[in-house]
Amino acid sequence: MSRNDNISMSVIRRLPRYYRFLSELNEQNIDKISSTKLAEIMNVTASQVRQDLNCFGGFGQQGYGYSVSQLKEEIQNILGLNNNYKAILIGAGNLGKAVAKHMNFEKLGFELIACFDCNEEKVGKKLNNLTIMHDSLLDEFCQNNKINTAFLCIPRVCVENVLDKLYGYGIKNYWNFSHYDIARKYSDTLVENVHLSDSLMTLCYKMNNRDKIL
Amino acid sequence: MSRNDNISMSVIRRLPRYYRFLSELNEQNIDKISSTKLAEIMNVTASQVRQDLNCFGGFGQQGYGYSVSQLKEEIQNILGLNNNYKAILIGAGNLGKAVAKHMNFEKLGFELIACFDCNEEKVGKKLNNLTIMHDSLLDEFCQNNKINTAFLCIPRVCVENVLDKLYGYGIKNYWNFSHYDIARKYSDTLVENVHLSDSLMTLCYKMNNRDKIL
DNA sequence: TAGATTGTTAATCGATTAACAATC
DNA sequence: TAGATTGTTAATCGATTAACAATC
Numbered sequence: 001m002s003r004n005d006n007i008s009m010s011v012i013r014r015l016p017r018y019y020r021f022l023s024e025l026n027e028q029n030i031d032k033i034s035s036t037k038l039a040e041i042m043n044v045t046a047s048q049v050r051q052d053l054n055c056f057g058g059f060g061q062q063g064y065g066y067s068v069s070q071l072k073e074e075i076q077n078i079l080g081l082n083n084n085y086k087a088i089l090i091g092a093g094n095l096g097k098a099v100a101k102h103m104n105f106e107k108l109g110f111e112l113i114a115c116f117d118c119n120e121e122k123v124g125k126k127l128n129n130l131t132i133m134h135d136s137l138l139d140e141f142c143q144n145n146k147i148n149t150a151f152l153c154i155p156r157v158c159v160e161n162v163l164d165k166l167y168g169y170g171i172k173n174y175w176n177f178s179h180y181d182i183a184r185k186y187s188d189t190l191v192e193n194v195h196l197s198d199s200l201m202t203l204c205y206k207m208n209n210r211d212k213i214l
Numbered sequence: 215m216s217r218n219d220n221i222s223m224s225v226i227r228r229l230p231r232y233y234r235f236l237s238e239l240n241e242q243n244i245d246k247i248s249s250t251k252l253a254e255i256m257n258v259t260a261s262q263v264r265q266d267l268n269c270f271g272g273f274g275q276q277g278y279g280y281s282v283s284q285l286k287e288e289i290q291n292i293l294g295l296n297n298n299y300k301a302i303l304i305g306a307g308n309l310g311k312a313v314a315k316h317m318n319f320e321k322l323g324f325e326l327i328a329c330f331d332c333n334e335e336k337v338g339k340k341l342n343n344l345t346i347m348h349d350s351l352l353d354e355f356c357q358n359n360k361i362n363t364a365f366l367c368i369p370r371v372c373v374e375n376v377l378d379k380l381y382g383y384g385i386k387n388y389w390n391f392s393h394y395d396i397a398r399k400y401s402d403t404l405v406e407n408v409h410l411s412d413s414l415m416t417l418c419y420k421m422n423n424r425d426k427i428l
Numbered sequence: 429t430a431g432a433t434t435g436t437t438a439a440t441c442g443a444t445t446a447a448c449a450a451t452c
Numbered sequence: 453t454a455g456a457t458t459g460t461t462a463a464t465c466g467a468t469t470a471a472c473a474a475t476c
Contacts (some may be wrong), residue, residue, distance in 0.1 A: 005426065010443065012419055016412035020393060022236065034457060046457095047445050062458040063452040079415050080422035098312035101411070108411055109418035148421065160264060172462060174412060175420050179234060184257065188428055192417040196313070196408065197231035197322055200389060201293050203406040204323035205226055207362065207387050208294035212219065222454040224467065232442040260433095261469050268435060316442060 007055050014052060015079055017042065022072040025105065029041040034065035044162070069104070081109045085148040085173075087117035088141070090162055092122050092132045095177055096153035100127050114141055142169035156180045221269050227287055228266060231256065236286040248279035264315065264329050292401035295323045299362040299387075302355070303329035304376055306336050306346045309391055328355055332372070349376070356383035363387040370394045 021042055025033060031165045035053075039046040047156060053066075054058055060066045060076050076082065087110045089096050096115065105112050115127050118135040125132050133141065142165070150166050152174055159180035174182050182191045206213055234255055238244050239247060249267075253260040267273050267280075274280045284374045290296065301324045301347050303310050310329065330340050339346050347355065356379070364380050366373060366388055373394035388396050389406045396405045420427055 007426075008443075013412070013416060015419065016409070016415040019415070036457080045445060047447095048443095050445080050458065050460085058459065060458050061452060063448070063456045065457065078419070080231040080418045081415065083418060083422070085418070085421060092425070094312035094315045095254040098308035101308045103411060103414065105275075105414075106412045110414065149417070154369055168398075175417055190415050190417065190420040190424060190427065192420070194296065194410065194413055195230070197317060198227075199406050199408055200319075200322045200324065201233070201295065202227060202318065203298060203363070203386070203387065204294045204402065205229065206406070208297070209297060210404060212221075213404065222467075250433080259469060261471095262467095264434065264436085265468080272435065274434050275476060277432045277434065301453070 002043070009053050011055055015045075015075055017051070018049075019072065019075045019079065022068055022075065025068045026072050031068050032065045033071075035060070040068070062092075079109070081107065083109040085110045086113050086146060087111065087149040087151055087175075088113060088147055089127075089151045089153060090117075090129055090135075091152065091154035091158075092117040092119075092125075093153060096151075097127060099153055099177075101150060112151075113145065113147070114153075116141075117177075118154075137164070138165060139169075142166070147171055149175065151175045151177075152180075153177050154155055154180075160185070225266050225269055228258075229293055232263075233289045233293065233295075236282055236289065238373065239282045240286050245282050246279045247282055247285075249274070250279070255424060293323070295321065296297060296324040300327050300360060300390075301325065301363040301365055302361055303365045303367060304331075304349075304380075305366065305368035305372075306331040306333075306339075307342055307363070311341060313365060313367055313391070314344075327359065327361070328366075330355075332368075340417075352376070352379060355384075356380070356385070361385055363389065365389045365391075366394075366396075367391050368387045374399070383386075 005078050021189070035046040035049040039049045053071070056074065057069050081095040087105070089100055089112060093114050094115045096117070100112060100115060112128070112130065114133060116135050116138055117123060118134050120134065122132050123134045126194050147169070148171070150171050152162070154162065159178050159182070163180070163185065165184060166188050167189070172186070174189060176182055176191055176193050177196070179195065182189055229284070232377040249263040256263070267285070271287050272286065283371070287324055301319070303314055303326060306329050309392070312329070312331060314326060326342070326344065328347060329339060330347050330352055331346050332351050334348065337344050337348045362385070364385050366376070368376065370392040373392050373396070377396060377399070381400050383401070386400070386402060388406070389419045390396055390405055390407045391410070393409065396403055
């Protein structure tokens with residue numbers, strides 16, 4: 001099935017976007033689409049669509065196009081959204097709460113099974129269906145549960161301490177909202193960073209250079 | 215000063231990262247750094263550092279290196295972080311609250327001057343130093359205040375309606391947390407999108423392909 | 429002056445786009 | 453069969469890296 005073992009991250013990062021647009025088309029009960037039309041909708045080139053998809057297999061049919069529902073499923077599988085990776089949330093502050101409540105983890109390949117905070121006031125409160133636990137229970141929880149991922153929503157200065165523990169318990173995948181550089185310390189981790197301030201600074205730059213950009 | 219009028223977005227997106235590392239070095243009272251050392255710290259090539267910086271000017275000194283504090287300031291200026299762009303927040307849900315409380319807007323070139331929500335229960339409550347206002351007050355507020363940017367923390371389906379109003383009042387810069395495609399509808403807008411679910415899906419892919427990646 | 433390190437040009441690498449033969 | 457559209461190769465474009473002359 002896979003025609004190309006060395007898929008570039010540029011391609012990977014476009015997959016969620018394909019997935020979103022295909023999901024929409026699917027909801028609109030559109031059952032076939034050509035690379036040209038899909039490209040139009042997504043504001044990319046038809047060549048890119050075909051090249052991207054062909055990294056993973058020949059999902060289309062010459063003369064016809066692509067089956068929307070099939071292609072959506074294929075990308076779902078490529079991304080691995082049918083997984084049920086167990087995740088824990090570290091930090092139930094504003095950001096942690098937002099992340100926990102805002103995301104539909106089941107549709108994204110994850111299940112949030114616990115959340116921790118160092119603040120006594122938060123401990124015992126509910127977050128979704130979970131009761132927030134104190135950081136001191138982390139060790140016990142990690143020993144008794146298989147955890148695939150940690151979502152880090154704590155300040156940068158707190159990360160190293162927690163990370164050392166989590167890594168010690170074999171957790172090697174992180175969704176990281178801090179600026180702490182996880183992969184530098186532990187090179188066999190997989191990390192997705194969300195740098196909100198970087199994004200806002202980029203907007204600031206664009207605003208300063210409106211004329212050059214538009 | 216600017217040697218290159220057509221800076222690529224690849225370069226721009228690296229600037230916040232330079233800025234962060236330089237800020238750290240500055241806090242550690244390190245006053246000079248060579249492209250080689252900076253590259254090492256940032257895990258990039260020295261060539262890239264020099265190329266990137268030279269898009270904007272010759273900030274270094276041959277035989278010596280770069281002044282940390284000067285370079286930090288230069289990038290601060292390039293990004294426009296000394297601005298005081300007036301921003302309003304639309305949506306004071308979990309995500310909106312997290313964004314409002316979590317970010318240090320002043321250091322990022324912005325000032326949050328109001329926030330709005332359509333939920334009567336939230337109206338009147340405080341968010342930072344601001345009182346959450348009902349969406350129905352948006353028109354009046356926009357007429358009486360100069361607003362540069364809107365931070366959209368509302369569900370996708372709610373965006374178009376609000377966007378039309380905001381655009382009508384001349385707001386053309388958006389920090390967008392929804393999947394609504396603002397730039398498609400209004401092509402003279404500047405948009406920074408934050409797609410949290412895309413990031414998590416990418417992590418999911420990486421986890422599924424750990425062996426290929428690491 | 430000698431050593432260090434930049435600024436900048438040239439070479440390489442990778443990603444995107446164009447073109448078209450294969451085929452449904 | 454004729455028309456449409458893919459899969460795939462080749463061409464182009466842009467970004468990264470290497471090299472080195474300029475110079476502090």
